Amino acid sequence: MNVLAFFKNAFSLNIETKEECMKKFLIIGLGNIGAEYTNTRHNIGFKIVDEVAKEYKTTFETEKLGDVATFRLKGRTFILLKPSTYMNLSGKAVKYWMDKENISIENILIVTDDVHIDFGTIRIKAKGSAGGHNGLKDIQQVLNTQEYPRFRFGVGANYSKGRQADFVLGLWSKEETSQLIERLPTAAKIITSFGTAGLSNTMNEFNGK
Known part of the structure; x- marks a missing residue:
């Protein structure tokens, strides 16, 4: 292989790699590890990505810093x-x-709970403040930007003053648990829509539902 052919092949390989990276999406469900947190409101991010994994018949493996x-x-x-x-x-x-996966910030989606919107209500945004959410605060600090896509699932604010932490770390009520069964498939569709239809189309289709 001559020098020109070598560089042509190397260039093509780099282009293919870049294109593949643009087709990769990192979906981060926020939550706390441990059985005591499994069915808490704060772990809705874990629950939603679990729903996606179940639908597409994939399983979680424990790797560095996460499953x-x-x-x-x-x-x-x-x-x-x-x-x-x-x-x-x-x-x-x-x-x-x-x-590790060479994924750009526009191809990540943070899935989290939100006490500022009614239970079961969906809000998808391209950027925004942390809104008092400690997980989002840390992500914002580490990435040094507020401009990353996020999918907020409303858990409501049925708590008295000073009891927010107890509320989000509390278990779902029986009524909420029943309604979650209906809401989780929609949440899973949002995840795949983000990657296949794009953020704008996903916001237009699902916001407020």
């Missing part, structure tokens, strides 16, 4: 991440897996 599952759909690769750093240090896991 990870992967599946492909319509030529896209979805990497589901449940950080093992606990909620308040979520940024470390997000940054590590972004770098």
Whole structure:
């Protein structure tokens, strides 16, 4: 192989690699590890990515800084991440897996609870403040930006003053648990829509539902 052919092949390989990276999406469900947190409101991010994994028949494996599952759909690769750093240090896991998989910030989606919107209500945004959420605060600090896509699932604010932490770390009520069964499939569709239809189309289709 002559020098010109070598560089042509190397250039083509780099282009293909870049294109493949653009088709990879990192979906981060926020939550806390441990059985005592499994059915708490703060762990809705874990619950949603678990729903996606179940639908696409993939399983989580424990890897560095989190549990990870992967599946492909319509030529896209979805990497589901449940950080093992606990909620308040979520940024470390997000940054590590972004770098490891060479995924750009517009191709990540943070899935989290939100006490500022009614239970079951969906809000998808391209950027925004942390809104008092410690997991989002840490991600913002580590990534040094507020401009990253996020999917907020409303858990409501049915708590008295000073009891927010108890509320989000509390278990779902029976009524909420029943309604979650209906809401989780929609949440899973949002994840795949983000990767296949894009952020704008996903916001237009699902916001407020």
